[in-house]
Amino acid sequence: MEKARGVRTERIPLGKLEVGQVLTTTLLDEKGQVLLAKGKQITRPFLERLKARGQEYVLLEILEEVEAVAATEDVPLEVKKKTLEDLQDTLTALSQKKSASIQPLEQDVRRFVKGVRDHREVVIPIIQLKKHDDFTFTHSLNVSVIAVFLGKFLGLGEEEIRLLGLGALLHDLGKLHIPQEILQKSQPLTPEEYRIIEKHPVTALKILDEYAAIGGRIKNVAFEHHEKLDGSGYPRRLFGRDISLLAQITAVADIYEALTSDRPYRKALPLFEVVEYLMGNAGYKLDEKVVTTFVSHISPYQVGDVVRLSSGEEAVVARLNPILPFRPFVRLRIKRPDGTVVLSEEIDLSRSLILTIVGEIELQSQIQVE
Structure with a gap:
């Protein structure tokens, strides 16, 4: 398997640096700010300035090679479609207080867990089912798939992941009791409408409490x-x-999942904005370990995505890079005079200083449910 180049940092004492050394890599402070660029020579005044400001350690950027990742399917499409049908039937029955069993959903989640266990990638494949008129159901399914993958990367046991997946499938049950004119409203909600929205977890608990087979977790x-x-x-x-x-x-x-989906009141946000939002709330509103684990295992692209490069050229994502997910392997789309399109040899964007992805042209990785 080919290798992808990634970057890690190594913490070293300031005393290890010597006057006259020429850096073969970039030197950073412990906040990740560049102190001295690759190719520069360490001088005595430079070291004295670092000592004067109390700098005891510095970071060296270390290039390393790891196996590149080829994307594989996470949970088969037929499993997702079957789960979507079971989810719609079960949530509707629960919300209407009809006789209902979550056994079909339990079986679906077991298939999720198996798919995750067998998944060989080190990134969470954000491949979503999209069907805008059934947002609550498709949203719940997508959240469950993402949560199950996240549980795996957090090191949870298989039973814990099963409970997580099932809970995530049921997490928005209470929203089925919220009027559609509120859920689909394109204008800002009123304070009273916010209060109605905030009741949906309580509504869900009241419904689920009537079913002894559904555990507390x-x-x-x-x-x-x-x-x-x-x-x-x-x-x-x-x-x-x-x-x-x-x-x-x-x-x-x-x-x-909510921020990366189109809603009546806004378009889906770009991935980098969503990541910034999550990281900005890590350790404050959201669990820091959960957020950092998630962010370090998501890929902004999927194999087959068509992207535009900073050179203006179009390219197809050929393989993912697990260490630098924003720098995948791509193949240029070259248009021949006769109108046909051929693909170039692979280009490793992690090795390029000037060639970057500036936008997506298509989202071929999204699976449409008919």
């Missing part, structure tokens, strides 16, 4: 996924460790 996901570490969430304004881990994982998956 699953119910907690539906009840607590809008709680925040700083107590600013709802419905109970819980703090920190009072919020269950499975709910905190679901919260990150929920926010990501």
Whole structure:
């Protein structure tokens, strides 16, 4: 398998640096700010300035090679379609207080877990089912798939991941009791409408409490996924460790999926904005370990995506880079005089200083449900 080049940092004592050394890599401070660029010579005044400001350690950028990742399917499309049907039937029956069983969903989640266990990538494949008129159902399915992958990368056991996946499927059950004119409203919500929205976790818990077969940890996901570490969430304004881990994982998956989806009141946000939002709330409103694990395992691109490069050329994503996910392997789309398109040899964007992706032309990785 070919190698992808990535970057890590190595922390070394300031005393290891010597006057006259020429850097073969970039020198950083412990906040990641560049102190001295590759190819520059270390001088005595430079070292004295670092000592004067109390600098005891510096970071060296180290290039390393790892196996490049070829994307594979995460959870088969037929499993997702079957789960979507089961989810719609089950949530509708639960919300209408009809006789219902979550056994079909349990079987679906077991298939998810198997797909995740067998998945060989080190990135979460953000391949989503999209069907705008059934947002609550497709959103819940996408959140469950993302949460299950996230649970795997957080090191949860298989039973924990199963409970996580099932709780995530049921997390928005209470929204089926919210009028569509509120859920689909394109204008800002009124304070009263916000209060109605904030009741959906309580509604979900009341419904789920009527089913003895549904365990408490699953119910907690539906009840607590809008709680925040700083107590600013709802419905109970819980703090920190009072919020269950499975709910905190679901919260990150929920926010990501919601912000990257088109809604009546806004278009989907670019991935970099969503990542900035998640990182900005890590350790403050959202669990820091959950957020950093998620961000370090998502890929902004999928194999087959058509992108525009900074050179103005079009390219197809050929393979993913697990260390530098924003720098995948691409192949240029070359148009012949006769109108046909051929692909160039692979280009490793992690090795290019000037060639970057500036936008997507198509989103071929999105799976449409007919």
